[in-house]
Amino acid sequence: MKKNFLTTEFFLASSTTEGFFSVFKDLYNPDKDWFCYILKGGPGTGKSTIMKKINLKAIENGIKSELMHCSSDPDSLDAIILPELKIAVADGTAPHILEPIYPGVSDSIINLGEAWNKKLLYKSKDKIHELCSKNSLYHKMSKKYLKAFGCAFSESSKIINASVDYNSLNAYCERLTKKLFKKTKSNHEVSYEQKRLISAITPKGYTFFDNTLFNMSEKLFVIEDNFGLIGSYIIKKIKNYTLDKNYHIITCNSPFFPSKNLNALFIPDLKIGFAVKTSKEISEMSKNFISKKITTKRFLSPEKISSQKNLLKFNKKFCKEMYKESVTNLKKALEIHNQIEKIYIKSMNYSKINKITDKLISAIFKNTLYNFNSEILN
DSSP, rough: OOOOOOOOEEEEEEETTTTTEGGGGGGGGGGGEEEEEEEEETTSSSSHHHHHHHHHHHHHHOOOOEEEEETEEEEEEEEEEEETTTEEEEEEOOSSSOOOSSBBTTTEEEEGGGGGGHHHHTTHHHHHHHHHHHHHHHHHHHHHHHHHHHHHHHHHHHHHTTTHHHHHHHHHHHHHHHHTTOOOOOOSSOOEEEBBBEEEEEETTTEEOOOHHHHHOOOEEEESSSSSSSHHHHHHHHHHHHHHHEEEEEEEEEESSSTEEEEEEETTTEEEEEEEEEETTOOGGGGGGGGEEEEOOOGBBBHHHTTHHHHHHHHHHHHHHHHHHHHHHHHHHHHHHHHHHHHHHTBBBBHHHHHHHHHHHHHHHHHOOOOGGGGGOO
């Protein structure tokens, strides 16, 4: 199977056991000559479609793109990043609201709502209010189930942490880093960390972009760990080492306790990747690209685990049910969102949106700033 190095896929936000988690602040860097076009407008205004058209143009021109999917609807995009051009285009609407940092200098707002037929839209205001309220309710219910999941998982995590032989684990991490970086040296003067999400909890269930693993990694280390805790510990050790050595890295927070756990790390300069594999992650297709498997059972005390097996079994069953209910509510929220989109789509003038899209694409690939001008809407 041929690798495609042109496109990688991530999320920038997700519902998690800790609530809504976002790394949108890592979308672009205005202090390093980046520019971001922020798309504003309601559902059905064409934000995701515009970004998909930009991606097709990038592929045409052999330009690397990074697609940032929407965790509420993985078939839609929240953003597209073109690192070679230092340009990002992003959905700036809730729940990940974006506003210009240096307006007109490093970022600009494109208001797609200018293409609405406002009179037609206003006729559906009561229905829109009703549907938006339902959508919000389903998202709140999903978050409650995930929070309950987190409580049980946290108790199991305490048992796992108490069962880890950290002396052995630390010694292993030291050997691993020395072996990996013995003959390499960073070309950068300072370290740099980008944050992404390679996985998210979505209406389709737990979604993990394993294609990104092998698109970015000539050497892929998969850490087999059912709880993800030891795997996260190993990745954090590697992260600290690489940052000390001034490497540029990409780290991915896990949607299960994102403030504490990482489930992937990439070192682009070395084309090395690390990922934690639980029962949910990494498809059969990825097996051909795994350079090394790291098993974590050897760092656990079987006696300590066995003494708490009943509680672990109960928590696992409870977590499974809470996760299932959370995803069910995300599905219902998406169904409502699609109904809202249909109302907005009927009120849109897509010939105006197409003009905006063409002008934006021309500006991006001709390296000229797109100065939004409402005249093109007339």
